[in-house]
Amino acid sequence: METIWILGDQLVRCHPAFERVERSTARVLMIESAAHARRVRYHKQKLVFLFSAMRHYAEELRAQGWTVDYYREQPDFEAGLVAYLRQHRPSRIWLMEPNEYGVAELLKRLVAAHGLSLDILPTTMFISDRASFAARAQGKKTLVLENFYRRMRQMTGLLMEPDGEPTGGTWNYDRENRQVPPPDHRFPPLPRYAPDAITREVMDWVRRDFPDGYGVIEPFHWATTRAEAEDAYQDFIEHRLDLFGPYEDAMVRGQAALYHTLVSPYVNVGLLDPLVAARQAEQAYRAGKARLNSVEGVIRQFIGWREFIYQIYWLRMPEMAQANFFGDTRPLPHYYWDGETRMQCLRETITQLQQTGHTHHIQRLMVLGNFALLAGVLPQAVNEWxxxxxxxxxxxxxxxxxxxxxxxxxxxxxxxxxxxxSAAYINRMSDYCQGCAYNPKQRHGEGACPFNSLYWDFLDRHRAKLFPNQRMRMMYAAWDNMDPQERTATLAWAATLLTRLEEL
Ligand SMILES: Cc1cc2nc3c(=O)[nH]c(=O)nc-3n(C[C@H](O)[C@H](O)[C@H](O)COP(=O)(O)OP(=O)(O)OC[C@H]3O[C@@H](n4cnc5c(N)ncnc54)[C@H](O)[C@@H]3O)c2cc1C
Ligand code: SF4
Incomplete structure (x- = not known):
């Protein structure tokens, strides 16, 4: 008897082992590992989403005629595997290549301890090729998304014309995508999926066994089935795709999604196929339902950034996990955990994160990540958070x-x-600074926005490492042209703030 072991982030419609085994005799193995879920204090909604999606996926497979052995609430993978092997003796165990480094080796060792071996099949969750990416990256000090992205467009034919030119004559419309909605702009409502009996059962388990998880467990609105995930994406195509581009970088108080897709949880576990999603976005453009800069932007996220990030991960692991170019060592301030800070941009973003487990890209990059970098927080602490x-x-x-x-x-x-x-960017791209306890225009002294002095201090303290970078020259020119007294006062204020990070 052959077994297909399916991991929680591999809930794909077409698993590569499905076509290699006989459906009537093969068994599908799925295991919930509490130890895995306890590695860090995961957001409660993440645990609910993942385990509920796994349980729904098992039902989806059963409805297709597969025999699924699903081991709930196991202490760890080994316990689930031992329980399975007590009942069944597979002649072969198939596994789709795990997305994360080291997991395949770990599972191989686990299975080998029981006198069995794993047959690993290439992943179907990504379309770019690891070997050719590594070959092109050889000897390069830096990799640029744009070159990779153009190759992906050519490979998939997405937004390509018969003469080999990009649709509209331009590969990338990012320049058109930096607008801010007017104050009276009305955003479309987001689809919400009420927890069903399966999800509610998982919620009880998470409440009971993972009470220390980050954030709140309810209200829980995420999709947990393939049908719901696809419905969520159709809602995006229908109501948000057209304005995805223009407002992609904007941040608005009380608006969690703006015009983003909000499908990353589904794509990352295989409930939504990113290539299919990209093709549907293109169809919407061809049907005249969405503007080109929006559609190109979404396609770039799915087949550009997502694939690029995956490739870089595999290229740079395991060294990447320890990287610390600036030698930063500070701990992450308490407000990343409790949201209690006078900095409105951080408070709004972290509160939204606690409530939903999600924020959009610019909040992650230009608020949360930006502040951690300016404050010199240990990268591994930021990453774990x-x-x-x-x-x-x-x-x-x-x-x-x-x-x-x-x-x-x-x-x-x-x-x-x-x-x-500095605050100038956040003030331009959001409404966070309005009503904030800090003044975005003030550089130093009580009441000055902390982003300002910390920004200049960052440039000053890392001058040796950053000044040689041509792309930093304008920033250093602005700093060097500043009045010397102003520079001294700014650095002195930054030094004060760095001793008071927990109080901001
Ligand atoms: C500091 C930081 C941490 C991040 N952590 C994560 C993470 O843990 N998980 C995660 O999926 N993304 C992460 N991202 C990337 C990106 O912010 C999210 O994918 C995106 O915000 C998800 O929201 P969305 O589905 O509405 O995306 P959209 O903006 O609507 O984009 C559509 C899809 O494109 C893909 N995508 C876009 N950008 C990226 C990217 N940079 N990397 C990988 N896929 C991308 C995602 O599948 C996403 O669903 C991070 C970015 C930053 C700057
Ligand atoms: S003033 Fe500074 S701290 Fe306040 S919201 Fe703006 S950028 Fe954030």
């Missing part, structure tokens, strides 16, 4: 985004310059 607090966090995607893109801890392999900004 992102990993536990977000509903869509898995090591392959969190680590490169946090350490590489956001904190520049890899010294610029993934990002050509650090994503740092």
């Amino acid at each position: 992102f990993w536990l607090a977000y509903i869509d966090a898995y090591e392959w995607v969190t680590l490169p985004n946090v350490l590489g893109m956001s904190l520049y801890a890899d010294g610029g392999f993934l990002a050509t310059k650090p994503y740092v900004a």
Whole structure:
């Protein structure tokens, strides 16, 4: 008898082992590991989402005629495996290649201890090729998304014309995507999925066994089945895709999604196929339902950024996990946990995260990551926090985004310059500064926005490492042209703030 072992983040419609075994005799094995769920204080909604999605997936497979052995609430993977092997003696165990580094080896060892071996099949969750990515990356000090993205467009044919040119004559419309909605703008409501009996049962388990998890467990509105995840994406196509581009970088108080897809939790566990999603976005453009800059932007996220991040993870592991280019050591301030800070941008973002397990990209990059980098927080502490607090966090995607893109801890392999900004950026792209206890226009002294002096201090303290970077020249020119007394006062205020980080 052959067994297909399916992990919690591999809930794909077409598992590569499905076509290799006889459905009538093969068995599907799924195990809930409490030890895995306790590695960090995961957001409660992440645990609910993941275990509920697994249980629903088992039902989906049963409805298709598969025999599924589902081991609930096991202490760890080994306990589930031992329970399974007590009942069944598989001639072969199939596993789709895990997304995260080291997991395949771990599971191979586990299975080998019982005199069995794993047959690992290539993943179907990504479309780019690891070997050719590694070959192209050889000898490069920095990788640029744009080159990779164009190859992905050519490979998939997405937004490509018969003559080989990109649709509309331009590959990337990011320049058109930096608008802020007017104050009276009305955002479309988001679809909500009420927890069913399966989800409510998981909620009881999480309440009972994971009471220390980050954030709140309810209200829980996430989709947990494939049908719901696909419905959520259709809702995006229908109501939000057209304005995805223009307002992609904006941040608005009380608006969790703006025009983003909000499908990362589903894509990351295989409930939604990103290539299919990208093709549906293209169809909406061809049908005249959405503007090109929005559709190109969404497609770039799915087949550009997502694939690029995955490739960089595999290229740079395991060293990447320890990267700390600036040698930062500070602990993460308490407000990343409790949201209690006078800085409105951080308070709004963290409160939203506690409530939902999600914030959009610019909140992650330009508020949470930006502040942690300016404050000199240990990159591994920041990474662990992102990993536990977000509903869509898995090591392959969190680590490169946090350490590489956001904190520049890899010294610029993934990002050509650090994503740092003062209050001017946040004030331009959001309404957070209105009514904030701090003044976004003040550089130093009581009441000055902490982002300001910390920004200049960051540039000053890392001058030796960053000044040689051509893309930093304008920032250093602005700093060097500042009045010397102003510079001294700014650095002195930053030094004061760094001793008071917990009180901001
Ligand atoms: C500091 C930091 C931490 C992050 N941590 C995570 C994480 O743990 N998990 C995660 O999925 N994404 C992470 N991202 C990337 C990105 O912010 C999220 O994928 C996105 O905000 C998810 O919301 P959405 O589904 O509405 O995305 P949209 O903006 O609507 O984009 C559509 C889809 O594109 C993909 N995508 C877009 N950008 C990225 C990216 N940079 N990396 C990988 N996929 C991408 C996702 O599948 C996403 O669902 C992080 C980014 C930063 C800066
Ligand atoms: S003033 Fe500073 S702390 Fe307040 S919201 Fe703006 S950027 Fe954030």
